[in-house]
Amino acid sequence: MGSHPLPVPVTPAGRDGLAALLAAPQRAVVALDFDGTLAEIVPDPEQARAHPGAVPALARLAPRLGSVAVITGRPAEVAVRYGGFAGAPGLEHLVVLGHYGAERWDAATAAVTAPEPPPGVAAARAELPGILAGSGVGQGVWIEDKGRAVAVHTRRAPHPQAAFDALCEPVSALAERHALIVEPGRLVLELRPPGVDKGAALASYVRESGAGCVLYAGDDLGDLAAFAAVEQLRSEGLPGLLVCSGSSEVAELAERADLVVDGPAGVVELLTALADRLADRLGSESGSGSGSGSGPGLG
Incomplete structure (x- = not known):
């Protein structure tokens, strides 16, 4: 010891x-x-x-x-x-x-044990593919469904930081529309309920x-x-x-x-x-x- x-x-x-x-x-x-x-x-x-x-x-x-x-x-x-x-x-x-x-x-x-997931997460999840398609970030960016949250990962993109930077604004706007917050992380943007x-x-x-x-x-x-x-x-x-x-x-x-x-x-x-x-x-x-x-x- x-x-x-x-x-x-x-x-x-x-x-x-x-x-x-x-x-x-x-x-x-x-x-x-x-x-x-x-x-x-x-x-x-x-x-x-x-x-x-x-x-x-x-x-x-x-x-x-x-x-x-x-x-x-x-x-x-x-x-x-x-x-x-x-x-x-x-x-x-x-x-x-x-x-x-x-x-x-x-x-x-x-x-x-867990309560029901908030509806805003499902709505944001449904819109995310279109946002990624319109952002021009290219391949390698993908969506992770976390149930009570949804995350966009750029680590596997050809230019991970550039893809992350390009997505910050549209993902933040999406979160605001659905009363969610964006938690940035290490080449990931996560949308989840506030509080x-x-x-x-x-x-x-x-x-x-x-x-x-x-x-x-x-x-x-x-x-x-x-x-x-x-x-x-x-x-x-x-x-x-x-x-x-x-x-x-x-x-x-x-x-x-x-x-x-x-x-x-x-x-x-x-x-x-x-x-x-x-x-x-x-x-x-x-x-x-x-x-x-x-x-x-x-x-």
């Missing part, structure tokens, strides 16, 4: 957040984005899978914490499948908040859990709302640690993070180092570790 050194956050608030997590892990929420954080970004999102070390690291860490949640724009069931979370030993109380919190999957029941974002999902979950501290890790512009939620919680006296799964594509997130790690592999190393530190503190793996936070919440 202890073979993975624990990195030191560069900010005082981040160091306070890490210290709070280590001091009282049974009251900690660790929340993680999926794509770009637990899984590498790939040209075809349907081929995304969790880093091979992600589930083993989470399985070691989760029983020592109050709660672990994955917060993603994907449908919850898709994130569970691509993550390999279902039935994983040690993750019996994992929660996946899909569609930015509009859906929820609980490992304890293996059930997804639904990772920040709202994270803040609600932290409060529901009765957490004493929170760690959030993300990699993209959609994670800025979650960063802002942690910053707000910190202003209210709840310690927090902001982790950026490092990407040169999203400098804004790295600049606001307390700790920048090297992509999903770096996130896995951080989770493993946390598990090592808590195991060292609480005893051997077969000892008292699971008693500190194996329940479904922090209550």
